[in-house]
Amino acid sequence: MAGVFAHTVRPAIMAASRWEALRRTAERMPATRKVVGRFVPGETIDSALASVGALRDSGRLVSVDYLGEDVTDADGADASVRVYLDLIDGLGRSGAKGGGVRPLEVSLKLSALGQALDRDGEKIARENAWSICHAAQRAGVWVTVDAEDHTTTDSTLSIVRDLRADFPWLGAVVQAYLRRARGDCEEFAASGARIRLCKGAYDEPASVAYRSGADVADSYLACLRVLMAGPGYPMVASHDPAVIEAVPAMARAAGRTVDDFEYQMLYGIRDDEQRRLADSGNHVRVYLPFGTQWYGYFVRRLAERPANLKFFLRALAH
Numbered sequence: 084m085a086g087v088f089a090h091t092v093r094p095a096i097m098a099a100s101r102w103e104a105l106r107r108t109a110e111r112m113p114a115t116r117k118v119v120g121r122f123v124p125g126e127t128i129d130s131a132l133a134s135v136g137a138l139r140d141s142g143r144l145v146s147v148d149y150l151g152e153d154v155t156d157a158d159g160a161d162a163s164v165r166v167y168l169d170l171i172d173g174l175g176r177s178g179a180k181g182g183g184v185r186p187l188e189v190s191l192k193l194s195a196l197g198q199a200l201d202r203d204g205e206k207i208a209r210e211n212a213w214s215i216c217h218a219a220q221r222a223g224v225w226v227t228v229d230a231e232d233h234t235t236t237d238s239t240l241s242i243v244r245d246l247r248a249d250f251p252w253l254g255a256v257v258q259a260y261l262r263r264a265r266g267d268c269e270e271f272a273a274s275g276a277r278i279r280l281c282k283g284a285y286d287e288p289a290s291v292a293y294r295s296g297a298d299v300a301d302s303y304l305a306c307l308r309v310l311m312a313g314p315g316y317p318m319v320a321s322h323d324p325a326v327i328e329a330v331p332a333m334a335r336a337a338g339r340t341v342d343d344f345e346y347q348m349l350y351g352i353r354d355d356e357q358r359r360l361a362d363s364g365n366h367v368r369v370y371l372p373f374g375t376q377w378y379g380y381f382v383r384r385l386a387e388r389p390a391n392l393k394f395f396l397r398a399l400a401h
Contacts (some may be wrong), residue, residue: 085206117184119377119381122351123150123373123377123380124350124373124378126349126373128170128173128373130373131371132173132174132177135147135174135187142361142362142367143357143359143361143367143369144188144345144369145187145188145368145369146187146188146227146369147170147174147187147188147189147190148189148371150373150374150375150379151195151376152192152195152376153194153199154194154196155200156249157200159195160196160200160208163196164196164214164215166374168214171219171222174187174189175223175224185223185252188224188225188227189215189219189225189227190226190227190370191212191215191228192231193206193229193235193238196208196211196215205242209242209245212226212228212242213246214279214319216246220250220252225253225254227255228253229241229255230281231254232285232287233261233287233322236263236267238398240255243255247274251275252277255277255278255279256280256281257278257280257281257306258281258282258285259280259283260293260299260302261283261287261291261292262292264306265302265306268280271312271314271315272309272315273313273314273315275316276315276316276317277315277316278317278318279318279347280303280306280310280317280318280321282299282303282323286386300323300326303323304329306382307326307330308329311333311334311336311337312337316344316345318346319344320347320348321342321347321369322348330344330346341364341365341366343380345365345366346360347367347370348367348368348369348370350369350370
């Protein structure tokens with residue numbers, strides 16, 4: 084079933100994420116919005132902070148993502164920055180500071196900060212991300228720069244390199260399905276960076292990405308071994324039981340304790356497993372998105388796993 088899903092259903096779902104008329108219809112349907120709440124708990128900063136509090140009470144760490152990408156004008160990028168600054172202020176007041184591992188983090192998509200603008204997009208995104216990192220540093224909050232489709236990877240990692248000169252704690256995301264992923268892991272692991280390793284959620288061509296589930300899984304484990312062996316801080320962003328099962332032995336072989344890496348999972352997915360890992364003494368960070376622009380994120384969650392699509396269809400039928 085998973086193989087058929089990956090080769091036939093998943094591309095169709097990803098194509099739907101770019102269909103503007105379908106997006107507008109889905110956003111107007113009360114039933115859809117109710118189901119989306121499983122993955123996106125709210126649209127406002129206050130709703131995000133309430134969810135952060137509940138997750139922290141359960142012993143989990145949190146990374147908050149303000150949904151939105153592919154901003155096409157400077158005003159939209161400025162608006163994203165203002166939301167992040169207000170969010171960071173709220174996180175700081177909620178008690179963000181901790182020991183070596185920061186309990187709270189924000190995740191940024193550089194395309195929401197102006198990266199895609201026709202004129203000086205990369206420069207604008209870098210400056211906006213710097214402002215967010217500066218505020219986060221004062222508040223005791225970490226920042227991780229998200230990955231987007233492969234056409235943005237070079238620009239994104241270039242900006243991350245620049246920002247880490249001022250903010251060495253800044254994290255970045257590597258997507259294991261990209262054929263370049265191992266090389267990127269080797270580079271950033273050697274520099275001691277925090278790297279969130281995920282499988283990847285975009286529909287990429289075979290020329291740049293592995294397409295079969297087995298190849299992606301092999302690449303993920305190979306990249307994770309590189310990160311575990313280096314001096315950086317690996318963030319194991321996966322719901323795959325095989326990956327989670329492989330982590331303890333890999334960490335022991337690299338001489339790592341539970342304070343030297345963390346698991347990451349998405350809000351609303353495998354909550355019982357998140358709690359089990361946290362209750363066992365591991366650092367578990369939950370990726371918590373919020374905002375009104377939830378459609379693209381939600382569709383990618385449906386495309387990732389057959390179980391998510393089945394849940395959505397059952398809920399709509401009910």
